[in-house]
Amino acid sequence: MTPLTSLEDRLDRIESHLAIQQLPIRYALAVDARDLDAWADCFRPDVDMGRRGRGRDALRSYIEPLVRGFHRSIHQICGHRIEFTGRDTATGSVYCRAEHEVGERWIVMAIRYLDDYARVDGEWYFSRRREQHWYAADVTERPQAVEFNGWREGSGEPALPDAFPTWAAFWKNEMET
Secondary structure, three states, rough: OOOOHHHHHHHHHHHHHHHHHHHHHHHHHHHHOOOOOHOOEEEEEOOOOOOOEEHHHHHHHHHHHOOOOOOOOEEEEEEEEEEEOOOOOOOOEEEEEEOOOOOOOOEEEEEEEEEEEEEEOOOOEEEEEEEEEEEEEEEEOHHHHOOOOOOOOOOOOOOOOOOOOHHHHHHHHHHHH
8 A cells, every 4th residue: 555645644544543443342332232233333334245135134134143042242352453455445353252141151252353344425334244263162161172163063163273374384394294
């Protein structure tokens, strides 16, 4: 990207950075409060839900059954990296520790969200949000004891840390010896 030189551009970048930083926090509060409207409002009005359609109504119909799968939840935002890809677009990586009450179990999850952001009509929104897990386990379990995946049956192998592009290269020499 071209370096920002004007005071106006630099101020816009700072304000944009602050606005984007609020999105994961607003998202977490909305999930934990079960405020589906506030949750959907974190996403651009024409959010693409793939085969489910476009828009916030399609998003709400997708997320409502998901949050009914657990009672209480706590989403703690632990870190947020933002990279601007244009004046009105950016990408980000957000770390989160989430806890979910699922029946008699209390599931702890280590999550990384991979986000795409867009400014629409002067406001910043999520364009896309992808979730990756290191592990999910009941607080009484060690993640290794449940093969790092104690969230729900059949949800597959957690993506992290293997999804980091540098992970395999780091361990490659050790694996070859």
